[in-house]
Amino acid sequence: MGMFKEQYLPQNRGFNFSTGMLSGASDHYTHVVDGAYDWHSMASPNFAVAGRYAGKLVRDDALAFIEQVSGSTPQPFFLYLPFQECHSPFQVDANYSALYPPLPAGPR
Numbered sequence: 001m002g003m004f005k006e007q008y009l010p011q012n013r014g015f016n017f018s019t020g021m022l023s024g025a026s027d028h029y030t031h032v033v034d035g036a037y038d039w040h041s042m043a044s045p046n047f048a049v050a051g052r053y054a055g056k057l058v059r060d061d062a063l064a065f066i067e068q069v070s071g072s073t074p075q076p077f078f079l080y081l082p083f084q085e086c087h088s089p090f091q092v093d094a095n096y097s098a099l100y101p102p103l104p105a106g107p108r
Contacts, residue, residue: 009043018042019061021054021084028054028084028091053093054084 010018019041026033029051039046039057049057062081069077085092 011042015080017065019046020058020082025088026054026084027089055093058083 004022006012009022019039021031021033021038022040023033023038026038031037031039031050031054037045037047037050039049039054058081062079065079069075
């Protein structure tokens with residue numbers, strides 16, 4: 001995990017399952033930030049999701065986790081679900097941007 005300190009990884013801070021980026025401001029589709037790929041399942045890079053929109057990945061993994069833990073003997077759980085959409089880079093799926101007229105360039 002060269003660029004991340006082991007003690008700060010989610011699995012070493014009380015999380016039983018973790019998926020997503022470990023740094024911040026990565027591209028929502030390529031999952032690259034500062035020239036490095038940053039989409040992980042636990043401590044391992046997950047290259048299989050390159051090209052898929054981060055918001056959908058987070059949503060789908062959360063739903064899969066809820067379905068997994070709500071089996072025949074459900075137990076209480078804590079789900080931390082951070083979406084990246086409110087942070088740069090500001091990217092959105094075309095099916096959403098097509099609903100709105102283009103915004104003028106410049107600060108918003």
